[in-house]
Amino acid sequence: MWRQYVKMLKTGLKTESLRKIERDLDIETLGVEVRRLVDKNFASSLAIRQVDAGSCNGCELEIHALNNVYYDVERFGVHFVASPRHADVLLVTGPVSRNMEAALRRTYEATPDPKWVIACGDCAMCGGEFGVSYASCGAVENVIPVDVKISGCPPSPAVLLRGILEALGKRRKKK
Amino acid sequence: MTAFSNFISTLEQQGIIRRSEITLTPAKVWQIEPKEWGNCARLARDAGWRWSAGWGEDLGDTLRINSLIEMSGDYLLLRAEVPSQAPELPSQTPYFLAADRSERHTRDMLGICFLEHPDERRWTRHQGWGEDEHPLRKVFPLPGNPPEQTPPDKDYPFVKAQGASVYEIPVGPVHAGIIEPGHFRFQAVGETVLNLEERLGYVHKGIEKLAEGRDPEGLARLAARISGDTTVGHAWAACLAMERATGIEIPERGAYLRAIMAERERIVNHLGDMGAICNDVGFAFAHYQFGRLREEWLRDNRNLFGHRLLMDLLVPGGVAMDLDPKAIDTLDTALNRLGRELDELLAILDRNTTLGDRLYTTGILTSKTATTLGCLGYVGRSSGQSFDVRREAPYPPYDQLKVKVPSEDLGDVGSRFWIRYKEIRVAMRLLRVLLGRLPAGATRADFPVPAEGAEGLGIVEGWRGEIVTYVRFGEDGHIDRFFPRDPSWLNWSALERIVLENIVPDFPVCNKSVNGSYSGVDL
Ligand code: SF4
Numbered sequence: 001m002w003r004q005y006v007k008m009l010k011t012g013l014k015t016e017s018l019r020k021i022e023r024d025l026d027i028e029t030l031g032v033e034v035r036r037l038v039d040k041n042f043a044s045s046l047a048i049r050q051v052d053a054g055s056c057n058g059c060e061l062e063i064h065a066l067n068n069v070y071y072d073v074e075r076f077g078v079h080f081v082a083s084p085r086h087a088d089v090l091l092v093t094g095p096v097s098r099n100m101e102a103a104l105r106r107t108y109e110a111t112p113d114p115k116w117v118i119a120c121g122d123c124a125m126c127g128g129e130f131g132v133s134y135a136s137c138g139a140v141e142n143v144i145p146v147d148v149k150i151s152g153c154p155p156s157p158a159v160l161l162r163g164i165l166e167a168l169g170k171r172r173k174k175k
Numbered sequence: 176m177t178a179f180s181n182f183i184s185t186l187e188q189q190g191i192i193r194r195s196e197i198t199l200t201p202a203k204v205w206q207i208e209p210k211e212w213g214n215c216a217r218l219a220r221d222a223g224w225r226w227s228a229g230w231g232e233d234l235g236d237t238l239r240i241n242s243l244i245e246m247s248g249d250y251l252l253l254r255a256e257v258p259s260q261a262p263e264l265p266s267q268t269p270y271f272l273a274a275d276r277s278e279r280h281t282r283d284m285l286g287i288c289f290l291e292h293p294d295e296r297r298w299t300r301h302q303g304w305g306e307d308e309h310p311l312r313k314v315f316p317l318p319g320n321p322p323e324q325t326p327p328d329k330d331y332p333f334v335k336a337q338g339a340s341v342y343e344i345p346v347g348p349v350h351a352g353i354i355e356p357g358h359f360r361f362q363a364v365g366e367t368v369l370n371l372e373e374r375l376g377y378v379h380k381g382i383e384k385l386a387e388g389r390d391p392e393g394l395a396r397l398a399a400r401i402s403g404d405t406t407v408g409h410a411w412a413a414c415l416a417m418e419r420a421t422g423i424e425i426p427e428r429g430a431y432l433r434a435i436m437a438e439r440e441r442i443v444n445h446l447g448d449m450g451a452i453c454n455d456v457g458f459a460f461a462h463y464q465f466g467r468l469r470e471e472w473l474r475d476n477r478n479l480f481g482h483r484l485l486m487d488l489l490v491p492g493g494v495a496m497d498l499d500p501k502a503i504d505t506l507d508t509a510l511n512r513l514g515r516e517l518d519e520l521l522a523i524l525d526r527n528t529t530l531g532d533r534l535y536t537t538g539i540l541t542s543k544t545a546t547t548l549g550c551l552g553y554v555g556r557s558s559g560q561s562f563d564v565r566r567e568a569p570y571p572p573y574d575q576l577k578v579k580v581p582s583e584d585l586g587d588v589g590s591r592f593w594i595r596y597k598e599i600r601v602a603m604r605l606l607r608v609l610l611g612r613l614p615a616g617a618t619r620a621d622f623p624v625p626a627e628g629a630e631g632l633g634i635v636e637g638w639r640g641e642i643v644t645y646v647r648f649g650e651d652g653h654i655d656r657f658f659p660r661d662p663s664w665l666n667w668s669a670l671e672r673i674v675l676e677n678i679v680p681d682f683p684v685c686n687k688s689v690n691g692s693y694s695g696v697d698l
Contacts, residue, residue: 007464007520007523053356054377055694056400056401061484084349099303099697102325130385132318134304134317135310135319135380154484156477
C-alpha cells in the first residue's frame with residue numbers, strides 16, 4: 001500500500017486550470033461572452049447522458065479523456081450519468097445510423113424537459129465522412145433537435161469542454 | 176497440411192479447383208467449384224488451417240465469395256463464383272465457427288444463400304432495409320429506400336431459456352457508460368450467467384457501400400474511421416492493399432513512420448484498457464494513473480505528429496507528415512519515462528491482492544475455444560495462440576525487425592490484462608529500434624492511377640490483432656469493392672463463451688478485457 005501512496009505523491013496534481021486548457025486550444029475563438037457565462041456558471045451542475053448513435057468510437061475516446069486527471073470535467077459540476085432520465089444534456093456522437101435511429105429518439109423522449117442536445121463531432125454535426133445513405137440518417141439534427149454543435153474529428157477534450165460550457169451558457173439563457 | 180494439400184492436388188487433377196494465375200500478396204489464390212466450398216473448409220480445418228476472413232463481391236452476372244485461410248504465416252485465398260440469379264453454395268460455418276457471422280453478413284448484404292448454415296437469422300440487417308434488398312448488390316443505390324422513420328428491431332428471435340428461476344436480462348443498445356451501442360441478452364439463474372447472446376449491427380453505417388466510387392485518398396480517410404481506436408491499423412491495411420494493387424513500394428522512411436504510429440496506437444489503447452479493466456473492478460488509483468499516461472502520449476501525438484489519435488496521417492503511398500530530429504529526442508525521453516512509470520505501477524499492481532481476486536480465474540477462455548473461434552490479438556495470445564502478422568507474415572518495416580510475441584496461457588481476465596502489459600513492453604522496444612534506425616529520405620511516393628480490376632490484400636497487425644483488407648479498383652482508379660475485416664469479428668463471439676458460469680456483475684470487466692469494436696464489425 002505504501003508504494004501506492006508514494007506513487008500518488010510523486011505524481012502530484014496534474015489537473016490543469018481552464019485557462020491553461022484554453023491556451024492550448026489550437027483555435028483561439030472563445031468569445032468574451034461565453035467566457036463570462038462560464039465564469040459565472042462554474043457552480044452549476046450539468047448531468048450528461050452520452051449517446052453513440054453511430055460513431056466510429058473516436059469521439060468516445062476523447063469524451064472519456066474528459067474524465068482523466070488533466071481535464072477532470074467533474075470539477076465544473078459536469079458529470080456523466082447512466083440514464084437519460086437523470087440527464088440535462090444528451091451528448092450525441094456519430095452520424096445517426098438507421099439502426100440506432102429509434103433508440104436515439106427514445107432516449108431523447110426519455111430525457112426530462114428542459115433538455116439540451118449537443119451534437120459532438122463532425123459526423124454528428126453534418127454526417128462527416130458517412131453522410132446520408134441507406135444506412136445513415138446523417139447529422140443528428142435530422143433526427144432530433146440540436147442546441148449546440150461541436151466540430152472536430154474527433155473534437156479534442158479541450159474543444160469538447162468548451163462546447164459543453166457553451167451549453168451551460170445556453171442553459172442559463174433558456175432558463 | 177497433408178490432408179489439405181492432397182485434397183487440393185486431387186481436385187486439381189479432376190479440374191474441380193484450379194490455382195489462379197493471380198497472387199494477391201501475401202496470399203495464393205485458388206478457384207474452388209462452389210459445391211466443394213464446404214468440403215474444402217472441412218479439409219482445411221482438419222489440416223490445421225485457421226479461418227481468417229470472408230467476404231463477397233458483386234461481379235455482375237456472378238457473385239464471388241472469398242475465404243482467407245492461414246497456416247504458419249501462409250495465406251490461401253479461396254474463391255468461388257455463383258450466378259447472381261440463384262446464388263447459393265455450402266456454408267463453411269459447420270467446419271469453421273469463425274465464419275458464422277461473416278457468412279450471415281454476406282447473406283444480408285449480397286443475398287448469397289449459405290446452405291447448411293446453422294443460423295438462419297439475419298445479422299447486419301435490422302429494419303433499415305427489406306429482406307430481399309441487398310445493399311452490396313450494384314443495382315442497390317447508395318441512398319437506398321429507407322422508411323421515413325426506421326422502426327426498432329424488436330422481433331429478433333433471441334435464444335430463450337426456460338425453467339424455474341431462469342430470468343432474462345436485456346441490455347442495450349444504449350448502455351450505461353460511454354461506450355458503443357449493442358445489445359446483450361443474458362439468461363441467468365441467480366447471479367450466474369447461463370447464456371449470453373450478442374446482437375450487434377447498431378452502428379452499421381454502410382462503409383463497404385460508401386467506399387464504392389471513392390478515390391484512393393478518400394478510401395484512406397474512410398478506412399481511418401472504421402474504428403476510431405484503430406485509425407492507424409485500418410488506414411495502414413487499406414493503404415497497403417491499394418499499394419499492392421498498384422504494385423508500388425512506399426519509401427522506407429514512410430514505412431518506418433507508419434510502424435511508429437502503429438506501435439504508439441497499440442500502446443495508448445493498451446494503457447487505456449488496463450486502466451479501464453482496473454476501473455471495472457473498482458481500483459480507481461490505477462484507472463487514473465493509466466489514464467494519465469495515455470493522455471501524455473496522446474499529447475505527444477498531437478504535438479509531434481499532428482493529431483491526438485493519429486487520424487488521416489497514413490495516405491496511399493506513405494505518410495502525410497514527417498518527424499523532425501528534435502521530435503525523436505522527445506519521443507525517446509517519453510519512452511524512458513513511460514518505462515520508469517510502468518516499473519513503479521507494476522510493483523503496485525502485482526502486489527494488490529484485491530485486484531488479483533477479481534481478475535484471476537474470472538472469464539476464462541480456453542485455448543481450445545480460442546482456436547475454434549480463431550481468436551486474434553491479445554484475446555488469442557492470452558489463451559495459448561501465438562499468431563502475430565508482424566512475425567508470421569511480416570510487411571515492411573517489420574520484415575527488418577525481430578518481433579517478440581508474448582503470450583499468457585490461463586485465458587482469464589488477468590491474462591488478458593497482463594498480456595497488454597507485455598505487449599506494451601514489446602511495442603516500446605520496437606519503438607526504440609524504429610526511432611534509432613529511422614531512414615532518411617521521402618515519406619511519401621506518388622500514387623499512380625490504379626488499373627481497372629487491380630486488386631490487393633492488406634494484412635497488418637493492428638492493436639487488436641490481424642486486420643485483413645481487400646480492395647479492388649474499378650473504372651478511373653475508383654474503388655469498386657472494399658472489405659475491411661477488423662479482428663473483433665473473431666473476438667466478439669469469444670465473449671459469449673467467456674462469461675458463461677461467471678456472475679452477471681463480472682460481465683463489464685469480462686467485456687472490457689475483450690474490448691471488441693462495435694463500429695469495426697458493424698461497418
Ligand atoms: S467525428 Fe470523427 S471521430 Fe467522431 S465519430 Fe465521426 S469519424 Fe469518428
